[in-house]
Amino acid sequence: MAEPEVKAANFIRHIVEADLAADKYASRRWSGQPGSGPQQLAGPPDPAKIRTRFPPEPNGYLHFGHAKSILLNFGLAQDFGGNCHLRFDDTNPEREDQEYVDAIISAVKWLGCDWNENLYHASDYFDFMYEAAESLIQSGNAYVDSQSAEEMRANRGTLTERGKNSPFRKRSVTENLDLFRRMRAAEFSDGTHILRAKIDMAAPNINLRDPAIYRIRHAEHHRTGNKWCIYPMYTYAHPIEDALENITHSICTLEFEDQRPFYDWLIERLAEGGLLAQPVPRQYEFSRLNLSYVVLSKRKLIQLVEEKHVTGWDDPRMPTLVGARRRGFTAEGFRLFAERIGVSKSDSWIDMSVLEECMREHLNETALRRIAVLDPLKLIIDNCPENHEELCEAPNHPQYPQLGKRPIPFSRELWIEREDFMETPAKGYFRLFPGNTVRLRYGFVVTCIGADKDANGNIVAVHCEYMPDSKSGTPGADTYKVKGNLHWVSARHAYPCEVRLYDRLFSVANPGAGERDFLLDLNPDSMRVIAAQLEPSLKDAKPEDRFQFERHGYFVADLRDSAPGKPVFNRAVTMKDSWTKPR
Numbered sequence: 001m002a003e004p005e006v007k008a009a010n011f012i013r014h015i016v017e018a019d020l021a022a023d024k025y026a027s028r029r030w031s032g033q034p035g036s037g038p039q040q041l042a043g044p045p046d047p048a049k050i051r052t053r054f055p056p057e058p059n060g061y062l063h064f065g066h067a068k069s070i071l072l073n074f075g076l077a078q079d080f081g082g083n084c085h086l087r088f089d090d091t092n093p094e095r096e097d098q099e100y101v102d103a104i105i106s107a108v109k110w111l112g113c114d115w116n117e118n119l120y121h122a123s124d125y126f127d128f129m130y131e132a133a134e135s136l137i138q139s140g141n142a143y144v145d146s147q148s149a150e151e152m153r154a155n156r157g158t159l160t161e162r163g164k165n166s167p168f169r170k171r172s173v174t175e176n177l178d179l180f181r182r183m184r185a186a187e188f189s190d191g192t193h194i195l196r197a198k199i200d201m202a203a204p205n206i207n208l209r210d211p212a213i214y215r216i217r218h219a220e221h222h223r224t225g226n227k228w229c230i231y232p233m234y235t236y237a238h239p240i241e242d243a244l245e246n247i248t249h250s251i252c253t254l255e256f257e258d259q260r261p262f263y264d265w266l267i268e269r270l271a272e273g274g275l276l277a278q279p280v281p282r283q284y285e286f287s288r289l290n291l292s293y294v295v296l297s298k299r300k301l302i303q304l305v306e307e308k309h310v311t312g313w314d315d316p317r318m319p320t321l322v323g324a325r326r327r328g329f330t331a332e333g334f335r336l337f338a339e340r341i342g343v344s345k346s347d348s349w350i351d352m353s354v355l356e357e358c359m360r361e362h363l364n365e366t367a368l369r370r371i372a373v374l375d376p377l378k379l380i381i382d383n384c385p386e387n388h389e390e391l392c393e394a395p396n397h398p399q400y401p402q403l404g405k406r407p408i409p410f411s412r413e414l415w416i417e418r419e420d421f422m423e424t425p426a427k428g429y430f431r432l433f434p435g436n437t438v439r440l441r442y443g444f445v446v447t448c449i450g451a452d453k454d455a456n457g458n459i460v461a462v463h464c465e466y467m468p469d470s471k472s473g474t475p476g477a478d479t480y481k482v483k484g485n486l487h488w489v490s491a492r493h494a495y496p497c498e499v500r501l502y503d504r505l506f507s508v509a510n511p512g513a514g515e516r517d518f519l520l521d522l523n524p525d526s527m528r529v530i531a532a533q534l535e536p537s538l539k540d541a542k543p544e545d546r547f548q549f550e551r552h553g554y555f556v557a558d559l560r561d562s563a564p565g566k567p568v569f570n571r572a573v574t575m576k577d578s579w580t581k582p583r
């Protein structure tokens with residue numbers, strides 16, 4: 001499907017346009033990889049007009065909220081002749097893992113984003129960050145604090161009360177350097193000392209009250225192993241990462257707004273000291289995605305996985321990108337969604353139906369049509385000989401005849417939907433009931449002559465007679481005027497198959513609203529597994545092939561559970577937005 005020709009304007013695009021018009025970042029140098037000040041000043045001009053970055057912490061799988069950020073950052077780079085970096089913000093050794101790194105790489109690729117050679121890790125800058133911390137000590141901008149965590153908390157003050165200076169704040173440069181080096185040399189245990197920026201304990205913004213910048217953590221890092229026992233704090237590391245990578249526009253979500261003064265304070269100090277090149281990056285905040293009927297907090301997603309409320313991170317009901325992919329959602333659908341919801345600074349909730357509609361729009365354009373009977377009931381055509389067999393033809397896509405037609409076999413015994421027969425028709429019911437005539441879509445016109453029941457009175461088969469001269473597409477077929485048009489598959493040829501009907505994971509718009517446990521809001525009907533009968537060609541579907549099952553919605557051959565010649569299908573979305581209550 002064509003993407004919107006003109007991207008919707010937003011405040012960040014305006015900033016980038018103005019910066020480019022003013023040549024604000026034109027003097028940057030780039031040696032081909034992130035560097036420190038002197039290196040950056042020496043290289044040739046940076047060929048990238050702007051640089052943005054997506055900086056996930058590898059401590060979980062990416063979710064729908066991340067998609068918004070990814071598409072914004074990569075989209076800006078693409079539209080303005082820049083580069084977007086994929087950077088792992090791996091400064092927190094305890095919670096991070098290579099499994100997450102791999103999953104994040106694959107999800108960003110799946111969204112169609114390309115970082116070229118710009119794949120980086122914050123941990124690659126640990127040496128530089130350490131040097132930068134020493135330089136801050138030298139210039140009197142950082143000190144080692146030895147208060148306990150409780151003392152530090154107590155002395156931090158509150159929103160209305162200023163903080164109190166630490167008794168260690170007046171330590172000399174020599175003493176600070178000595179202690180910091182000994183912290184690095186593993187002389188101290190976790191929590192005994194911490195390096196803090198020396199700013200202002202009376203600052204109205206709490207983030208400027210001497211924020212911590214290095215802490216002792218005797219933990220093995222998934223990339224640097226045991227090289228370090230001190231690790232930089234996120235708020236210290238992040239601005240440095242941006243600056244070393246020549247990031248021009250550091251775009252993050254609104255909760256970081258209060259961190260911006262420290263971001264600026266830090267890189268300006270380091271730039272003044274010659275450690276970072278000018279012009280330095282600037283941070284801009286936008287509102288995060290809040291989406292109804294899901295949770296988008298990593299902590300809650302981890303809980304769903306660990307407590308086995310879902311089958312894993314890639315459960316098709318999970319709001320993760322791996323889950324969406326198995327669900328049959330598409331990268332193009334996410335792009336459409338990102339474009340449609342836009343980027344702003346005001347917090348808002350987006351309804352899940354908006355995302356579903358974007359997926360539906362893309363799938364409607366691209367998914368081939370197939371026939372599936374999800375609740376099979378036998379239909380026997382009494383005037384059709386036992387071993388008669390012929391081919392009918394059905395279009396692969398009604399809007400695109402160039403996609404051709406496929407043969408579908410017809411025979412005496414067919415499967416139809418159970419709901420397409422009523423012994424005693426309700427008012428306005430045009431489908432099968434004794435005496436009524438309908439068309440079998442792409443096939444013949446049939447008249448119902450009765451039904452068989454089991455001992456309990458349940459309908460087990462419907463009987464019809466067909467008009468052999470009524471085959472769709474043949475001369476004279478149009479002379480039959482009928483109201484009902486039913487889909488069917490030949491019983492002898494059908495592919496019996498497991499189909500999973502997925503629905504929303506939560507049954508309320510705002511799971512866990514207030515103090516409520518969000519698990520109580522799980523939708524008990526979020527997955528229904530059924531035994532369906534599919535048209536034979538679906539047996540050859542490859543994992544991730546997507547189809548519209550006529551009348552039923554959009555389905556995908558499951559990426560994980562399909563075997564060659566034996567695909568199983570997941571429902572991505574229904575044909576229309578029919579969400580009113582859990583089904």
Ligand code: ATP
Nearest residue numbers: 055056057065066068069252253288289296297298
């Ligand atoms: P969570 O809030 O679930 O813990 P996170 O923000 O900690 O997620 P990170 O790996 O730090 O996850 O996020 C990487 C980037 O994705 C950050 O720049 C962050 O601002 C952005 N991001 C995270 N959640 C959302 C969201 N809901 N909408 C838009 N961007 C988001």
Ligand code: MG
Nearest residue numbers: 055056057234
């Ligand atoms: Mg975060």
